[in-house]
Amino acid sequence: MTDTAPRTPRPTMPVPTSTDTAQSYWEGFYRGWEPPADWVARANPLFVREAGALPAGTALDLGCGAGGDAIWLAERGWRVTAVDVSATVLRRAAAAAAEAGVADGIEWQEHDLSRSFPDGVFDLVSAQFLHSPVAGVGEREAILASAAAAVGPGGTLLVISHAGWPSWFEEPPLDFRLPTNAEVLSVLEAGPGEWAVDTDEVLTRELTGPTGEVGTRDDAVLRVSRLPH
Numbered sequence: 001m002t003d004t005a006p007r008t009p010r011p012t013m014p015v016p017t018s019t020d021t022a023q024s025y026w027e028g029f030y031r032g033w034e035p036p037a038d039w040v041a042r043a044n045p046l047f048v049r050e051a052g053a054l055p056a057g058t059a060l061d062l063g064c065g066a067g068g069d070a071i072w073l074a075e076r077g078w079r080v081t082a083v084d085v086s087a088t089v090l091r092r093a094a095a096a097a098a099e100a101g102v103a104d105g106i107e108w109q110e111h112d113l114s115r116s117f118p119d120g121v122f123d124l125v126s127a128q129f130l131h132s133p134v135a136g137v138g139e140r141e142a143i144l145a146s147a148a149a150a151v152g153p154g155g156t157l158l159v160i161s162h163a164g165w166p167s168w169f170e171e172p173p174l175d176f177r178l179p180t181n182a183e184v185l186s187v188l189e190a191g192p193g194e195w196a197v198d199t200d201e202v203l204t205r206e207l208t209g210p211t212g213e214v215g216t217r218d219d220a221v222l223r224v225s226r227l228p229h
């Protein structure tokens, strides 16, 4: 798979300070990057591949960033709740949704998901590249457990994660582990309900690096559906 067009902000993630919280880190990250005038929030192609066949309903997008996925869903009739910890990126995403003519289809909510979680049950719960160098031990797993609990009967949980660093890095640029699909599945197995595994794969895609070089990166795709009983 090739994904060389810019989709979301791609500055290098800074090393967090010892006092950074999720809110201070991600707010600083987004304030430190001003999108160019011609920049457009685009949906992740892997997300489109996985969500494209689902019938429109209600969706929860966790760590929505610049809003490309939420806007894509709203354009296809979904009613979306989109969540991020950064007020700056939520403002930008809301402006992009208004520009795309789908402001009414998306509710933007500011949460640090390690502290609060949106109310409701959804047909699709999505966590796309929900990685954070300031997340504490077990924090991502707890968020994913809440995400699973928010999937209604017959609904879908779609978790796409980086499974490795871009090939142009000789050393990991940040000191945090990238999760595996098996770890996400073990979170689901520890919770209530039964799940069918629809997609469980790791694939390598091409992408453009900071100085224009083409490299590769591995991503892990996990799509599961809650059995309707």
Ligand SMILES: C[S@@+](CC[C@H](N)C(=O)[O-])C[C@H]1O[C@@H](n2cnc3c(N)ncnc32)[C@H](O)[C@@H]1O
Pocket: 008, 022, 026, 044, 062, 063, 064, 065, 066, 083, 084, 085, 086, 089, 111, 112, 113, 114, 127, 128, 129, 130, 131, 132
């Ligand atoms: C790597 S970015 C991915 C953004 C988007 N989902 C995408 O696919 O481009 C991770 C996003 O998760 C958000 N995030 C990280 N930790 C969070 C937390 N504890 N609560 C809410 N959002 C968080 C960040 O602000 C950021 O927008």
